[in-house]
Amino acid sequence: MRQSDKDIHYSIAELAKEFDITTRTIRFYEDKQLLKPARRGQQRVYSRADRTRLKLVLRGKRLGWPLDDIREMIHMYDAPGGEEKQLRVMINRINTSRETLLRQQEDIALALSEFDDIQLRCETQLSSLQISNLTGT
Amino acid sequence: MRQSDKDIHYSIAELAKEFDITTRTIRFYEDKQLLKPARRGQQRVYSRADRTRLKLVLRGKRLGWPLDDIREMIHMYDAPGGEEKQLRVMINRINTSRETLLRQQEDIALALSEFDDIQLRCETQLSSLQISNLTGT
DNA sequence: CTTGACGTTTACGTTAACGTCAACTTATGC
């Protein structure tokens, strides 16, 4: 790990382009404490780590989490220490979040199998339409 | 299937209680075309099927879908027929939705394994705190 | 040196998904 890892950085426009979001969105996330890029004078400079955090944010979004929850997650992720009480609170949060995710997994499995059903019915319909065409109905 | 299935029905308050949502929410969903309960005079009467639809809506919500998308889904679910073009459109929609779900599955898997990491770090921290206590640090 | 391309802050606008009255009608228990 020399320059290759440490010195890589991105402009706000680069990140926006890469993840197909607007610069407004990125600044908004910063306003909501989800990102804390460095500054070169006035301008924002994003490190490798900032980029990773942004990816985490977007993943949270895909899972339907509110930004406040996402911020909690991220802060948990980079806060390994603390007092005993704090740590126990954190473990509890993780466990309830885990339950939510497991629930989502079930929901996805159900939705997927229903999609299979619907698609099958659609294709059955389609082939019956084909036959109608052939027999000239 | 006699009375047992056909004649079961629910009041708006019953459904609200069962799913832990407000009656306002249920009426809102109706306004958004997600539900179409029967009426006995002025009052809404929910059938078994209505209840199932509501469950579908709530599942969609847990997966983070917007209500408009959920409505699409539901309508696909109970519209098995149509013209060829319509059917093909529907199959396409199913496939893109499926991709979204698969993406979500990946995201969940990643999040779960990261939760494992964090929890492990928390527990390590905790046990090291225990030792500090014993040795009187 | 000025013209874009890119960046900044500030502030108001917008949409989704309900919450919260208000004002009124309908059922139900006693």
Add this chain to the structure above:
DNA sequence: GCATAAGTTGACGTTAACGTAAACGTCAAG
């Protein structure tokens, strides 16, 4: 038969997550 609990339709309020526009700084290229 009358209180009271439950239901109905507006209508306005609220919060989250940005969009959009104004007004301005900066820096490299022609």
